[in-house]
Amino acid sequence: xxxxxxxxxxxxxxxxxxxxxxxxxxxxxxxxxxxxxxxxxxxxxxxxxxxxxxxxxxxxxxxxxxxxxxxxxxxxxxxxxxxxxxxxxxxxxxxxxxxxxxxxxxxxxxxxxxxxxxxxxxxxxxxxxxxxxxxxxxxxxxxxxxxxxxxxxxxxxxxxxxxxxxxxxxxxxxxxxxxxxxxxxxxxxxxxxxxxxxxxxxxxxxxxxxxxxxxxxxxxxxxxxxxxxxxxxxxxxxxxxxxxxxxxxxxxxxxxxxxxxxxxxxxxxxxxxxxxxxxxxxxxxxxxxxxxxxxxxxxxxxxxxxxxxxxxxxxxx
Numbered sequence: 320x321x322x323x324x325x326x327x328x329x330x331x332x333x334x335x336x337x338x339x340x341x342x343x344x345x346x347x348x349x350x351x352x353x354x355x356x357x358x359x360x361x362x363x364x365x366x367x368x369x370x371x372x373x374x375x376x377x378x379x380x381x382x383x384x385x386x387x388x389x390x391x392x393x394x395x396x397x398x399x400x401x402x403x404x405x406x407x408x409x410x411x412x413x414x415x416x417x418x419x420x421x422x423x424x425x426x427x428x429x430x431x432x433x434x435x436x437x438x439x440x441x442x443x444x445x446x447x448x449x450x451x452x453x454x455x456x457x458x459x460x461x462x463x464x465x466x467x468x469x470x471x472x473x474x475x476x477x478x479x480x481x482x483x484x485x486x487x488x489x490x491x492x493x494x495x496x497x498x499x500x501x502x503x504x505x506x507x508x509x510x511x512x513x514x515x516x517x518x519x520x521x522x523x524x525x526x527x528x529x530x531x532x533x534x535x536x537x538x539x540x541x542x543x544x545x546x547x548x549x550x551x552x553x554x555x556x557x558x559x560x561x562x563x564x565x566x567x568x569x570x571x572x573x574x575x576x577x578x579x580x581x582x583x584x585x586x587x588x589x590x591x592x593x594x595x596x597x598x599x600x601x602x603x604x605x606x607x608x609x610x611x612x613x614x615x616x617x618x619x620x621x622x623x624x625x626x627x628x629x630x631x632x633x634x635x636x
Contacts, residue, residue: 347376348540348547351388351400354381354578356507357424357431357532358401360558360595362572367561369554375547385460392417392537398544399536403461404601404609407535407628412620416538418630421552421598425524425531429594433465433524434510438498439517446473446522453483455491455503461530464612466504468529469522507591508579515582515589531605534598541630548633556597566593600634 370377382388391397393415401423424431437443456462470480485491495503567586573579606625613619
């Protein structure tokens with residue numbers, strides 16, 4: 320018996336050396352989530368148990384704005400979140416080491432729809448009429464980038480592109496509907512809601528993808544949890560397939576978590592169209608277009624490249 324007592328601790332120690340994960344609590348991956356449609360695959364994967372089936376523990380922290388989300392990245396309070404390439408570039412310049420691992424929305428037409436609209440009481444009916452007309456948007460963000468791209472595509476020179484800053488989207492929507500501003504750029508579901516209330520659609524990104532949202536991860540997390548992140552995207556892709564098969568099945572989640580108004584839920588008269596693609600990497604051209612715009616705006620303190628913003632390891636076979 321005494322020999323057995325001496326042998327057992329040695330056996331246990333050997334097992335722990337061979338299987339170092341045994342007996343250790345799983346470290347959760349923390350996802351920072353804004354109330355935006357782009358996060359739907361993560362919410363669906365959690366609700367359907369796909370993360371658990373992949374052996375992952377995931378927790379969500381909600382944020383009302385991108386500023387607070389980015390501050391949480393800097394403080395190391397979240398591991399990943401959906402954002403855009405401008406946010407990745409700006410965080411890296413500020414010393415926060417993050418990278419994009421995949422496109423969330425904007426891979427194919429219909430994804431990540433943004434719309435340029437004129438007020439219901441406005442006589443503006445085309446983008447070409449927006450010469451020297453202030454367009455409401457959020458400055459130094461993906462919003463301003465899209466306004467510049469849409470007006471540039473309509474042949475308006477940079478010196479005749481005017482913008483007015485209204486960062487909060489609900490306030491921007493209200494300003495458009497009451498005519499305080501003549502034109503505004505809005506994302507979904509606010510774009511569809513504005514149209515339902517009489518705003519005029521001038522242009523949108525449904526036919527030509529002008530920008531992408533991406534899944535952003537802290538570099539430290541990439542280095543420590545690469546296998547887990549690979550499984551996370553596999554679960555994410557399962558959820559994408561479910562959404563594409565039956566978009567209306569997830570209206571409750573959209574209403575509760577993305578705060579989508581009932582009147583514009585999928586299937587309603589003015590309902591949004593849900594289009595998601597499996598996770599893929601941003602292209603070189605997509606990243607360079609964003610970097611060129613940042614440079615033109617004087618927002619790049621130092622040169623950045625594709626590899627500075629994108630990590631290919633998670634999607635690498």
